[in-house]
Amino acid sequence: MRVHGVVLASWLAGSVLLAFIVVPLAGLAAMEPLRNLVQVAAMPDVRLAIWLSLLAAFLTAGCAALLGVPLAYVLARNNFRGKEVVAAIVDLPLAVPHTVAGIALLIVFGRQGLIGGPASEFLGLQFWGTLAGVVAAMLFVSAPYAVNAARIGFEAVDPRLEKVARTLGIGPWGVLVHVTLPLAWRGIMTGLTLTYARAISEFAAVAILAYYPMTAPVKIYELFLESGLDESAAMALLLLIVSLALFILFRGIARRRAPISGGGR
Amino acid sequence: MIRRSMLIATVTLLATFAIGSKPSPAAAPVTLAIFGAGTLAAPFRQVDAAFEALHPGVTIQAQFGGSVMMARKITDLHQRADVLAVADYNVIPKYLFAADSKDADWYAGFARNAITFVYTDKSKFAGEITPANWYSILERPGVQIGRSNPDTDPSGYQTLQMLALAQTHYNSPGLAAKVLANAPPANMRDTETELLAALQLGQIDYLAIYRSDALQNHLKFIDLPAEINLSDPADAASYEAAVAHTKKGDLKGKPIVYAITIPTSAAQPELAAAFVAFLLGPDGQKIMAANGFTTVDPAYAVNAGKMPDGFRALVQPWPAH
Numbered sequence: 001m002r003v004h005g006v007v008l009a010s011w012l013a014g015s016v017l018l019a020f021i022v023v024p025l026a027g028l029a030a031m032e033p034l035r036n037l038v039q040v041a042a043m044p045d046v047r048l049a050i051w052l053s054l055l056a057a058f059l060t061a062g063c064a065a066l067l068g069v070p071l072a073y074v075l076a077r078n079n080f081r082g083k084e085v086v087a088a089i090v091d092l093p094l095a096v097p098h099t100v101a102g103i104a105l106l107i108v109f110g111r112q113g114l115i116g117g118p119a120s121e122f123l124g125l126q127f128w129g130t131l132a133g134v135v136a137a138m139l140f141v142s143a144p145y146a147v148n149a150a151r152i153g154f155e156a157v158d159p160r161l162e163k164v165a166r167t168l169g170i171g172p173w174g175v176l177v178h179v180t181l182p183l184a185w186r187g188i189m190t191g192l193t194l195t196y197a198r199a200i201s202e203f204a205a206v207a208i209l210a211y212y213p214m215t216a217p218v219k220i221y222e223l224f225l226e227s228g229l230d231e232s233a234a235m236a237l238l239l240l241i242v243s244l245a246l247f248i249l250f251r252g253i254a255r256r257r258a259p260i261s262g263g264g265r
Numbered sequence: 266m267i268r269r270s271m272l273i274a275t276v277t278l279l280a281t282f283a284i285g286s287k288p289s290p291a292a293a294p295v296t297l298a299i300f301g302a303g304t305l306a307a308p309f310r311q312v313d314a315a316f317e318a319l320h321p322g323v324t325i326q327a328q329f330g331g332s333v334m335m336a337r338k339i340t341d342l343h344q345r346a347d348v349l350a351v352a353d354y355n356v357i358p359k360y361l362f363a364a365d366s367k368d369a370d371w372y373a374g375f376a377r378n379a380i381t382f383v384y385t386d387k388s389k390f391a392g393e394i395t396p397a398n399w400y401s402i403l404e405r406p407g408v409q410i411g412r413s414n415p416d417t418d419p420s421g422y423q424t425l426q427m428l429a430l431a432q433t434h435y436n437s438p439g440l441a442a443k444v445l446a447n448a449p450p451a452n453m454r455d456t457e458t459e460l461l462a463a464l465q466l467g468q469i470d471y472l473a474i475y476r477s478d479a480l481q482n483h484l485k486f487i488d489l490p491a492e493i494n495l496s497d498p499a500d501a502a503s504y505e506a507a508v509a510h511t512k513k514g515d516l517k518g519k520p521i522v523y524a525i526t527i528p529t530s531a532a533q534p535e536l537a538a539a540f541v542a543f544l545l546g547p548d549g550q551k552i553m554a555a556n557g558f559t560t561v562d563p564a565y566a567v568n569a570g571k572m573p574d575g576f577r578a579l580v581q582p583w584p585a586h
Contacts, residue, residue, distance in 0.1 A: 103462050111409075112387075112467040128468055129451020208459070211414075212450035225333050225417035225455065226512060229341040 029237055036234040040223075046235050049219035050242060056131060056215060057199035060138040064146035064195045069188055072147045073180075076154030090147045093140055101140050102208025109136055109209070133209035138199035145194035153187015154180065189254030193247065200243060297536050298345055299327040300335040302352035302419075303456050304378070305523065307481045308556035309350070315552065316543050323536065331418050331456050336360040339368050339528055346528055347537040352378070352475075353419035354524035358567075361528065368529055371572050373580055374522040374565035375545055376558040379476040379496035380420065380427045382410075383484040388470035391485070399487045400431055403444045403471060410448035411460040411469040416512040419521075420457050423495055424473040425509035426518035430493035433506070448473075475521070480557030495521045496559065498584050522565065523558070527573070538573035545579045 040046050075087055093101060109116040109127035119125040127133035157180055165175045181188070203217040211218055216239045224232035301309050306329040313325040329335075332351035338344045340360050351357060354374050361369035382399065384391055389409075394402045403410060415421035428441035454460050457474045461482060464472045476496075479486035491497045495504055495518060504518035525544065527537045543549050550560040566572065566580035 106462060106466055106468065110463070110466050110468040128463075129449070207454070208462070210451070211454045221455070222414070222417060224337065224341075225331060225414075228337060 025240060028233055028240075032230075032234050032237050036230055037237060040231055040234040041238055045214070046219060046223075046238070049214045049216045050235075050239055052131070052134070052213055053200050053216040053239070054242070054246075056134040056138055057196045059131075059135045060142060060199040061146070061192045061196045063135065063139050064143050065188075065192055068143050068146035068191070068195075069150045072150035072188075072191070073154050073176075075147070076151045077159075090144050092144075093142075094144050098141055098202065098204035099208065102137060102205035105136055105140060105205065105209055109133065127209060129210050129212055131210075131213065134206055134213070134215055137205040137209045138202050141202050141205055142195040142198035145198055146191040149191025149194060150184065150188045153184035153191070156187065157183040186254050189250065193250040193254065196250070197243070197247065200239075294322050294324055295533065295536065296324045296326050297347050297533055297540060299325060299348045299350070299540070300338060300344075300346040301327060301329045301348075301350045302332040302335065302523070303329045303458050304352055304475050304477055305329065305350055308477075308553050308558065311552045311556070312544055312549055315548060316540055319543070320536070320539070325540075332356045333360070333417060333419075339530070340364040340366070343530075345530060345532055347531040347533045348525060348540055349528055350375075350523060350525040351419075352521070352523055353423075353519070354522050354567075355519060356419070357524050357526050361526065366530070369526040370529065371566070371568035371570075372524040372526040373541070373545065373567075373572070373576075374524050374561055374583065375550075376523040376553045377496055377498070377561060378521045378523065378558055379489065379491075379494040380423050380473060380521065381476050381479055381486045381489055381494065382471045383464065383474050383479045383482070383486045384471045385464060385467075385484065387467045388464075391470075394487065396488045396490070399489075400435060400437060400440050400444060403447060404440070405447075408447045408471065409452060409469040410444065411452045411454070411457065411463060411472040412448050413457040413460075413473070414453050414455050415509055418456055420473065420475060421453075422509035422511055422516050423518075423521060425511075426504065426507040426516070427473075427489070427493055427495060429507035429509070430495075430504065430518065431489075434490070434493050477557035495519070498522065498565075501584075522561065534573070538576070541573075542576065542579060545576075 071090070075083065075090075096104075105127075106113070108114050109119075111117065111120060111126075111128060116127050119127070125132055127136055161183070162175050162179055165179045166172070170178065201217065202215075203221065206215055207218055207221075214222065216235070220232050220235050220239070223235055299309065299313070306327075309327055309329075313327055317323055317325055332353055333356060335346075335349060336351065336356050337360065339346050339349060343366075349357070349361070349369070354372060357369055357372040361367075382403070384394070389407060390402045390405065402408070412424045413421040415425050425441070425445075428444055432438065432440040452460070452463075452469055457472060458478060460469060460472050461474075461478075463469050464484075474486075476486065476494075478484075492500060492503065498520040501520050504520060507518035509516045509518075525541055527534055527541060531537050544553075545564045550562060554560050563579055563581045565583040566576070567583050569577060569580055569582065572580070
């Protein structure tokens with residue numbers, strides 16, 4: 001009975017928050033006739049913008065996985081002086097206004113920037129008005145989610161399991177691949193999903209580096225200026241539907257345990 | 266136990282309603298909501314401060330953005346504004362007069378501006394450029410030019426119109442296309458002021474912008490002739506020959522005249538009228554001039570009969586062309 005009360009109260013409190021999220025979005029959906037949605041979905045530049053957002057966010061999550069998950073592992077498993085400073089630095093993009101983040105990135109990644117200059121000269125890689133610029137802006141604002149969630153995932157893995165595996169003769173890389181990563185899988189996937197979501201929604205930092213090619217949030221803004229609320233709200237709804245479907249898919253993947261054996265795959 | 270969960274449920278529910286209900290009205294001071302074009306931010310901050318000093322208890326809440334964005338906030342999002350001031354007078358009839366809710370029925374042209382290009386010492390060929398050779402420099406390969414989006418922002422289409430006028434004025438076929446080749450979409454933003462950081466960081470070399478922005482930001486600029494820079498209402502007829510093709514249709518060149526109105530939905534119409542009168546008066550015009558605008562004295566009026574009482578002495582009819 002006591003458990004029942006706890007669950008009931010949690011549901012009541014939780015449903016307030018749920019309603020807080022759902023009602024405005026449902027309001028957006030309700031004001032849009034299906035006709036608008038179909039019309040906007042048929043616009044090639046709208047489809048291109050949504051596709052670009054999904055692609056750039058995917059690349060962002062990929063970068064966060066390659067660079068952020070190792071950092072999360074170090075923070076979870078390694079004690080070193082200044083660890084809390086490093087953790088605080090990881091959180092910093094959450095506190096930086098995103099316009100400021102965009103300008104800071106432009107300073108470094110611009111044509112005459114510390115990284116942008118050489119990258120353009122030697123690699124032909126430009127960050128101004130390119131997909132690379134979009135990914136850079138997205139990664140800056142969304143990386144903290146990947147690192148923090150993966151760190152919690154790694155911290156939840158009992159170090160004794162890793163030690164047992166070591167005593168069974170598995171090398172440190174083997175333990176990482178066959179024990180630690182599969183057990184931390186959910187935390188890592190949650191982090192990457194949050195990174196992906198945050199990346200899709202980013203406007204200000206992206207718009208400073210790359211207004212064109214247009215990502216979905218920039219296109220929604222342009223539609224609002226160009227033709228008003230109807231078309232922009234319809235496109236926003238379209239983006240929401242696509243995102244919702246993707247998040248349900250990602251949550252499903254995260255729920256599944258990674259295969260413990262056959263880590264070579 | 267059931268009673269306990271009921272209690273918790275009731276408390277949670279009550280809390281929900283408490284959050285949902287309106288807060289009790291506080292004794293708020295009078296606020297005046299002003300929506301303005303981005304270029305007006307600097308002079309209006311000074312006008313606002315001077316007006317507040319004359320009207321104790323009045324707090325001005327100003328917000329600035331693209332002119333169309335600000336108009337749409339009123340017509341589409343139904344936000345309350347007591348005063349709307351835009352960079353292109355056409356925005357007011359096009360959006361507010363035309364809205365179903367008839368959001369405004371008059372406007373006054375109160376300041377003039379000109380399109381120019383700003384640059385810094387770091388800009389490519391900065392040492393060579395003059396008001397006579399500017400177009401041949403801006404055509405050179407490798408020069409990066411920034412501009413705002415012609416589909417959404419007045420200065421975006423005004424830049425296109427200015428280049429079309431330049432092509433005729435200098436008798437230089439292909440001028441516009443060659444200059445625009447150096448201003449690809451990557452160098453475009455919703456509002457040109459968003460590109461000032463990129464100019465100062467050397468990402469772009471030249472930026473199409475208003476003369477007032479150049480002066481306020483202490484940037485070097487090319488002093489383009491009045492025949493092409495859209496600054497002079499006397500040249501209105503020849504400006505019309507320059508057409509910008511945008512997603513919203515073909516737009517003919519018009520002199521850059523800033524216009525102000527009081528939306529019909531204003532919550533403080535009397536105070537708004539006092540503000541507009543102050544802006545149109547000598548003190549307001551002095552501040553506008555100090556910020557790089559050309560003043561319009563007396564201001565041009567459209568539908569003067571619909572204006573608040575006492576405005577007639579401050580305005581003249583819009584010059585016909």
